[in-house]
Amino acid sequence: MGPYRLSRELEVKGVETPLVREILEDVYEEGEEPVARRAMAGKLSALGGRPVPSRTASVARFLHRRGFSGEMIRRLLHEEQ
Numbered sequence: 001m002g003p004y005r006l007s008r009e010l011e012v013k014g015v016e017t018p019l020v021r022e023i024l025e026d027v028y029e030e031g032e033e034p035v036a037r038r039a040m041a042g043k044l045s046a047l048g049g050r051p052v053p054s055r056t057a058s059v060a061r062f063l064h065r066r067g068f069s070g071e072m073i074r075r076l077l078h079e080e081q
Contacts, residue, residue, distance in 0.1 A: 002036065003028055005067020033076075036068045040076055056081070 001009075003024050010020045028035065043062045047055045056077055063073045 002039075002063070002067030002069070002072075003032055004069065005065075008067070032068060032072050036063060036072050036076055039063060039066055039068070040080070044080075052081070 006027065007020050007024060010023065011017070015023075040059055040063060043059050044055065047058055050058070059080075060073055060077060063076070064070070
């Protein structure tokens with residue numbers, strides 16, 4: 001799960017902002033990229049042999065729904081191509 005989605009879900013559950021920040025710092029200690037890469041790898045393996053444009057669009061939507069930043073998604077997809 002990306003940082004945006006995680007922070008929103010915690011806030012909806014009533015977790016106070018300072019604690020949300022602390023949790024995000026702990027979870028994303030190494031940054032957003034390693035988490036996004038693992039999520040992308042899992043999705044790519046599930047998509048198998050689909051055509052590249054279709055696979056790229058599916059992965060982008062998947063990562064966006066998981067709460068990763070647009071910049072991170074673009075970077076990972078650019079590297080994948």
